[in-house]
Amino acid sequence: MSRTPWLLARRHVVTHWIRTGLTLGSMAVSLFVDLPRDCQAKVAGVDEVAQVCKFQWFGGYYQDRSNFFGQFGVDPELFFEMYAKDLKIVEGPADRAPDETVHQASVRAMLADRRSTVVGSRLAKDFGWKVGDTVQIIPTIFQKVDGSAWDFLVVGIYEPLRSNVDDRTMWLRYDYLQEGLDAGTVTGPRGVGTFSVNLKPGADAAAAIDAIFENGPQRPRTTTEAAFQAAFVSMMGNVPLFVATIGGAVVFAVFFSVINTMLMAGRQRVHEVGILKALGFANSVIGRLMLGEAVVLGLVGGGLGILLAIGTESGMRAMLGTFLPNYAVQPFTLVWAAGLALLVGLVSGIAPALTLVRLRPTEAMRAEA
């Protein structure tokens, strides 16, 4: 007959609550960009600047969160003029004037209706969208007060003219968003995430533009489009890897933190283990106790993390919406997290358990209590 005094493990976890609390800690990171709309006029006032166009990340999804693609609110006339060498609208409205190109007809149609959108060819193909269709995009950032989705009217389908232009982007009218924000029917950031600037030939306006904001609350960074795009694509393209890397590093750090905690706990238990052994508790019981304590720590920590993940899911989605509109805590992730917590607990308990099991009772009791 050899029962395990689990009360001891429970009492240790509770008694050493500071240690337990610190072991269970975690952290979070967030990023925001929101420039005032009037920046556009200020930037346009810089001598070297030819054109300035708004670029506002919309961050919605089509039907399902997994249908993730870029949507930007822009000043359509400026945008299609500035990017005439980058993309070309190849399908447009049927009511085209005899002297109009498809591209021109689409831009005209876009200017005529605030709900208009021009979409990339692969996006249209993926979702079966055609010119004239009304598509519903579910917002993650620009929520409508009545909870409804946004309707967009497809007036054109573009093809990239350069290899670095994405064919899965949806271009919207920024003033469509602005109208809702100003009327109070839409909530979301009232500023603009990015301004695209077209410079006069040979000009380098980065320093001049940054100087405008030098003493303001916002400190935007002016960079070339290539650098911006590289950073953006790199960020978006590597999000899973990025998250996995951070997650892996955190798990690694937590793992060693728990191991360290358990080794420390093991050292603190030496005298107590000597007493238990003297009383007649077998080594298997001592091992179970130590492993049990480590597993309890791991599972409680993992459980708190899981509750935190569930509890903050919607908040995190709103916060990360600009970058990760499809952020969701999947059941599989929770199961995986629980399994990992169990594993971390088990593995971290092995070393101290083995150390304690190997101790002779008299040797252990000589250790300081």
Next chain:
Amino acid sequence: MYEDGRVRKVAAAGLVGGEQVVLDPPADLSIGDGEFVAMMGPSGSGKTTILNIAGGLDEPDSGRVEVAGTELTRLHGPALSAWRARHVGFVFQAFNLVPVLTAFENVMLPLLLTPLGKAERRKQAEFALDIVGLTDRMKHRPSQLSGGQEQRVAIARAIASDPDLILADEPTGDLDRSSADSVLELLGRLNKELGKTIMMVTHDAVAAERAGRVLHLDKGLLVEDARVAS
């Protein structure tokens, strides 16, 4: 036993239960059932080593140790632990209570190793605490008890599972005279009223007088085996 005669991981020490005891030539040691034996001698004389070997906490390098018909030198690992749980109660100089547990929970610990049910274990622990006169302190943690009270809790823990043998290693070493007397009186009662066999290591001559027999050790050798007149 080493050539120089030191008792260190003694070559052989037969002990309790009327069994033949050999402390390597020239000393043979036999302790009878229900005896209260005190072991005295200077530090390093081997008193605690004998006690630990008798309790199955240490194993001798060679030789044979027999306690109450069980040859301890043949027991190892879980079997030795189980034997210890069933037959021996320890009382230490430093009390060795588990600090995160209450007095009652400390006394309950050895009972987890018995086949008793929960209600019986509780009853037994309460009985043991009643014997040492600490039923009113059962919910106190060791840090909330005086040294004398801690040692009485340790004695309650030692007798909770009703072992045959109580091994006390300087049980009054950390106590004032009054508390020491109280603990010694308790050990005497356990010996006389409950028939427990007690081996006690002590430096205190007053404490040794409570025993019925005093063994004197020096440098590992049994130099005197004296009966105390009651």
